[in-house]
Amino acid sequence: MDANEVLKAVKAGTMSVEEAEAFFRRKPFEDLGFGKVDVHRKLRTGAAEVVWCEGKADDHLLRLYEHIISSEGEVLGTRATPHQAELIKAHFPEAFYDPISRILKIEKDGKLHRGLICVCSAGSADLRVAEEAALTAEFLGNKVLRVYDVGVSGLHRLLSKLEEIQKANCIVAVAGMEGALASVIGGLVSKPVLAVPTSVGYGASFHGLSALLTMLNSCANGVATLNIDNGFGAGFMASQINLAICQGGSHE
Amino acid sequence: MDANEVLKAVKAGTMSVEEAEAFFRRKPFEDLGFGKVDVHRKLRTGAAEVVWCEGKADDHLLRLYEHIISSEGEVLGTRATPHQAELIKAHFPEAFYDPISRILKIEKDGKLHRGLICVCSAGSADLRVAEEAALTAEFLGNKVLRVYDVGVSGLHRLLSKLEEIQKANCIVAVAGMEGALASVIGGLVSKPVLAVPTSVGYGASFHGLSALLTMLNSCANGVATLNIDNGFGAGFMASQINLAICQGGSHE
Amino acid sequence: MDANEVLKAVKAGTMSVEEAEAFFRRKPFEDLGFGKVDVHRKLRTGAAEVVWCEGKADDHLLRLYEHIISSEGEVLGTRATPHQAELIKAHFPEAFYDPISRILKIEKDGKLHRGLICVCSAGSADLRVAEEAALTAEFLGNKVLRVYDVGVSGLHRLLSKLEEIQKANCIVAVAGMEGALASVIGGLVSKPVLAVPTSVGYGASFHGLSALLTMLNSCANGVATLNIDNGFGAGFMASQINLAICQGGSHE
């Protein structure tokens, strides 16, 4: 149960005020010894803590998954190895692992997907980052349109999909090498573009630096940039934007 | 008159279909000799062309302002010098110039400001970038809350404003030197944060590189980064997000 | 008279073998004290020495112009200041100076322009570099098509000119900021593209580094890159390619 559900339960009368108070008396993070799980994060920032799996020891990873599932009912992990996927699946057979994006997640059933986020990628090697963004956005409750392999060296591929892209509330543009995709899309749509440089390339791509600078210098407006290979971050922020649009704003 | 007004006029019956056709028959950009004004940009990307004043010759600048005012009824210019402000004011006495942000604009009367964007800045030297963002967002029809001089070296200043900040649909975080403001805000709110590094600082700030890297590496989620000193870009994108939220999304 | 003209005169019988021998007995460079004029350069590399005016003292500059005109009958100078233009015009009233490209040249009459080179530029601030390329190519005997202000933030401007661009034997693509123009053109044409990054931009453009990296990492084939702001170099090399195509190759 998460904070939102507790509050709704109180409103609905299915939980007493005393029980709710007990819930909130828990201190805002719980110390597992090797790290503090940020229990109130969903309340504060709109989403539960996500597990960065890379480099986590087996037992730490398992305890994190167990802890978050017990409080949230679901969990999203990124940069998981096949070994970590085996480990979690052994305890949670319902876990899903995608070897390309390295997402390892356990998800509630019947999740509603709202609005529309479009994830575009330039080359087939950018897929792993694009899918990290797409799967993150879906986990967080967004509809996702994937438009892959539409790099600027063959513009017709992108232009043929333009009408669909323009329907999205937010676009994630993933590209390595020269990273021009974000600028080109930014000039063709009226929606915010979250640009993700990837480390795809060689030589003067300097592990993504070239694409990063390209995106920061975009001559098109409405483009902001995430860290190199940060597909998760783009999916997360696209979700913030798309879901806020779906709900409509409180100010007028 | 801009494209949107033409279409509304057609709907309202105050303009004939033939007149509207004539409007749209204009080619999508007009060549002024020294540059092409992108006439259909508002239709395509949601906002009319903005004038980057820096380095423009006097006559070019004047013709650009005249051209855009004639088609849009208003114009926004950035990075204008006091001399350029004098020049434009001599022809358009209603022009407004702010010497801190270097915004030089002529704005329609009675503009409606909707939703809420919060612009936060770390130090008093970041003001010029923060005001560029704020004035841009206001020009584009957004309500703006300014929360300035709330750098992380005195956290209580930021925390004392937190409740107000959390009401905004989108936050622009402007900071130079170590640029930590964006991460700290990102960890405290559930709304998208557009981070703008500034070139404020000296030595190892390397003209904004330090703040730029800080923001790209934000450990908080929901933070995307603009180019160094790009207050305009942040105000523009924040407007895209805030106005979309005000209108509500078309997908559900 | 240059080497080529000497040889043709010999063939035509208007110069004796002895006179030609005297011409070629001159040592391959002449020492003006402050620098060596490379007399045989046209013979060796296909073009006479070009004067880099920046920082040259007045008397050195004048003597260089005099020397090259006396041997070649014309001279091309780059990066000249208005003061230098005045100086040369005072001695050579037929001199031409373009304040945008900073080209300062004296050109033979009735020059034939052959083939076609297309010079494209992204923004109006890139004009100074684009014109340096275009004027250089024209000086060297090439027809030049200028397609300016076609940056990728408004793709329709570029696409509307595509048919004309495709007719050129070589394309020069000039762009600052994110420099995506070269990649996009490279994906649309079958001719070699010489990419020139410019120092136009601010912040993370790092004085042209961003555009330079973009162009080096072009995902389109057939793109090679010149130094930042090196319009002259691009015009020179485009001329080598275009003129060679006009003449046709000797190998089959």
Next chain:
Amino acid sequence: MDANEVLKAVKAGTMSVEEAEAFFRRKPFEDLGFGKVDVHRKLRTGAAEVVWCEGKADDHLLRLYEHIISSEGEVLGTRATPHQAELIKAHFPEAFYDPISRILKIEKDGKLHRGLICVCSAGSADLRVAEEAALTAEFLGNKVLRVYDVGVSGLHRLLSKLEEIQKANCIVAVAGMEGALASVIGGLVSKPVLAVPTSVGYGASFHGLSALLTMLNSCANGVATLNIDNGFGAGFMASQINLAICQGGSHE
């Protein structure tokens, strides 16, 4: 069959207009699920899609090779591993693999090689990049002269080959470490030089950055630079230039 062959067949009367129409009705790229094969690329940019083998999964690679062979009758792959070579050879026994350049290709018989491209390299460690350029150019129908191990630390090696080098229509100069070869060649010939920095070296070569900067700053004219280790790109562009010269230009 490729587009050019279709058109020639129509002209020759061996294919009906209806069949040709069917050919061109195919959409300009075909989606293999994991990536889009750019079918019309040869028509648009003068060469069929080339396969970047690095990191491709076995089944994807095989399907790409099959697809391109079916439409083009031949295929060029770069950066292939010995394992990938085994895989492709098992299905296409006529495939050729060069372990130094890592080129993996299947080539039509009796290909005509035209004009002349000269590929020069500085040290024996630069061979892998030089051969990538040379084999690419040969695949695309060019004659290639190899002049290897002629680095500037022993100038006589280069000078002894100068007469042969000067006969080429285009020169590819491959060098790591200090990368001075391109400048030196550029000063000795009148043909365009495509410079390829390599990652050969250690310490302050910074993985090819030193050679890259050297080449971009060439004091000789007629030198343009490719990405570090991009032998393929140089061979491709040299082919564009050489073949255009062989055909002669359409403009006069």
Next chain:
Amino acid sequence: MDANEVLKAVKAGTMSVEEAEAFFRRKPFEDLGFGKVDVHRKLRTGAAEVVWCEGKADDHLLRLYEHIISSEGEVLGTRATPHQAELIKAHFPEAFYDPISRILKIEKDGKLHRGLICVCSAGSADLRVAEEAALTAEFLGNKVLRVYDVGVSGLHRLLSKLEEIQKANCIVAVAGMEGALASVIGGLVSKPVLAVPTSVGYGASFHGLSALLTMLNSCANGVATLNIDNGFGAGFMASQINLAICQGGSHE
């Protein structure tokens, strides 16, 4: 026996002046063939030589440990591998090895721990550096308070510990990614902060460069920076400061 103990023994009358002279007649370093052990370092800089284990050959490492133990009675080693730990434990069963910090030490019994140093770290991946600092400081005779996993993306975690942190004489702030922790702590306390950037992160963290620049540009006063991942150096310098405060200064 170390120099300090010798001098105290002389004062106490348990060692004759002649014996002490013999001790100091030893030259100030001893040459083990593969390196010079700096025997007088404790006298000169306040602490005995510490062994940097990384890359040391087995026999060199063992001889260094033996040598230092024989003169100091204890030894501190950093960046030891598990294999090196096995090696030393085989000879010195009392050796202690911590696989996270990679500290490998043999310590005198009954060591007094004085004053208070607080070691804060941002994320769980920064633990290895934080523990290197903490264990070093403890070895050198300081009390250490560990406050881990208090990164700025969840400020409440840090704020909840503030009162304890403020009691320390010196604070070590360890953070990777954007490294904002040092600035935030610097603004909240009146004690010197030693900032240690870590190489934790990916993409634009550039192996710790981002956190390093952040810390150098701290907008809070009282923050100085160590090398990336240099937990040992921070623990050492914090000890210098804390122990000096415990002893009180000699000047007034």
Next chain:
Amino acid sequence: MDANEVLKAVKAGTMSVEEAEAFFRRKPFEDLGFGKVDVHRKLRTGAAEVVWCEGKADDHLLRLYEHIISSEGEVLGTRATPHQAELIKAHFPEAFYDPISRILKIEKDGKLHRGLICVCSAGSADLRVAEEAALTAEFLGNKVLRVYDVGVSGLHRLLSKLEEIQKANCIVAVAGMEGALASVIGGLVSKPVLAVPTSVGYGASFHGLSALLTMLNSCANGVATLNIDNGFGAGFMASQINLAICQGGSHE
């Protein structure tokens, strides 16, 4: 009156509890419109707000000085221009300005200077940074020993002063160019060394980057690094350390 004085007055009976309450009821910062003066900073971090004069408008600067003097009785400003010095002196004739360090201060009479900080500098061009550190430390109540022009190219100059340097509780080492001074001092003393790289140098000093990296990589222990040219920061932190040592620590 500052917070500390208020509390002492309460203890001494010269101020009523009610008056003290009124003092503390003031909100922790006061908004001057153009910036927030951090009134409680002295309470929180041990020192009142210091004015960074660079780029401040005349009226803002004057109001800041007036405000801080009214609450603290003194004020320290850094990076002041001669013009700013004239301005402040016109209002506060007792103001002191040092054109080398650019310190502009008004100081309480009869300040006690305690302990000892040693400020060392390498070359005469580093003086401006060294003096900024020294004057800052003196303003904050420390005794300062200046040891200037002792760069490592003439070691005897440094060694001749060693005995005096070793008496300090903390050493500030200021050096540009190769910045080796900090390492050398670090190896000779047992006290903490705060290293300040300066932008003195040319070419590969890259505006202080070289000295910065040298200091971060110091092979001597007990060295931490400040930002390039940050003499103020070093003086401030040295004061924190020296005064804490003078007072002695509360923990044992």
Next chain:
Amino acid sequence: MDANEVLKAVKAGTMSVEEAEAFFRRKPFEDLGFGKVDVHRKLRTGAAEVVWCEGKADDHLLRLYEHIISSEGEVLGTRATPHQAELIKAHFPEAFYDPISRILKIEKDGKLHRGLICVCSAGSADLRVAEEAALTAEFLGNKVLRVYDVGVSGLHRLLSKLEEIQKANCIVAVAGMEGALASVIGGLVSKPVLAVPTSVGYGASFHGLSALLTMLNSCANGVATLNIDNGFGAGFMASQINLAICQGGSHE
């Protein structure tokens, strides 16, 4: 036999002019297929070709060793692996391999060692580079004094050897991390210092960049810098200087 020996033999009457002519008729380099051995290099630059073993295929390496031994009677190889050492020893049992410096050489007996070169190194990890310099210099006929482990963090180690160091004709200073050793030595001696930065260090040493910049910015005169880890280059150039001094100059 090398060129010098041929000429001496002619002078001595033990070789006929015809035989010598035959020797010099050999073209100045011999093409082994995979690389050109520069036969006349010793004549031109004073030393025979040295083999860079890294990455050489077994058969290429063997043929290079055989070829150089046949013409020079000895051979020097650098950066050899243990496997390559085994290979060469199997064919040339007299070969010598040093696993630290990775020098693999076969040397003429009874070589005279002249003059004096001093090789200093800072830390024990710099040994591999220092030994590469020392063994190279010995191979080329120089006496070498090794002064190792004299880094600036313990200056007395260096000062205790100063008198010996000052006797050398040329000093090689090898250091990683902050690289201050070269500056310090440069200030203490009147002989040229060849500085070799090493990649020893971590974090902000950036693989030797820090030490490289330190050495380039040396505040002491008479210091020039080699590439990172280039011990061979330093040994070679020190030999040029030392042997020239031993022979005395021809100009007066």
Next chain:
Amino acid sequence: MDANEVLKAVKAGTMSVEEAEAFFRRKPFEDLGFGKVDVHRKLRTGAAEVVWCEGKADDHLLRLYEHIISSEGEVLGTRATPHQAELIKAHFPEAFYDPISRILKIEKDGKLHRGLICVCSAGSADLRVAEEAALTAEFLGNKVLRVYDVGVSGLHRLLSKLEEIQKANCIVAVAGMEGALASVIGGLVSKPVLAVPTSVGYGASFHGLSALLTMLNSCANGVATLNIDNGFGAGFMASQINLAICQGGSHE
């Protein structure tokens, strides 16, 4: 009188031992208040202190010149402005100022110039650095051969001078832009080459970084590199080498 002259006077009987003792009793540096003049430097490093004029205040500069002339009888200053030249000439009419190299010197009459140093430069813009090297070497008593404007884009210019260059005992190679001159010379001569990168160039020359990296990565042996624009340092070190060769070495 300098130390050497004192000692010779003692030997010659023109100075008593007591007078000489008085001379040497002067402390090894004299404190002028604003800096320490290193009196014994000539004794220790072979050359008197040289004045870096840049940024020195008028009175400091004058006192430095006076002081060094009084002890040495001559003085060498670098990077002097025309204003500083006027100042010194007003007091020392015999002073010589060269506006290109910015050398400002007063030199003893009848100085003997020995041996031979060759200073080569690539382009006419490199002259200021080349002349700084040449004039420094001449001041220190060396014969200098100037070979200017011999950049690698016209190799014949360099090759035509090769015989003369090879006669020098040491070569200084000065080049900006791509800096290839040092490598090319290094491959043609058997003498040590001191390479000086200059900041000449634009764009990707990055103020001399490109030439610096080129020289550090020289594929020719016997090349060591000075700081960007450090003509003085090259002239100084070339003098050390040349004069040592002239004297012949003491070791055999």
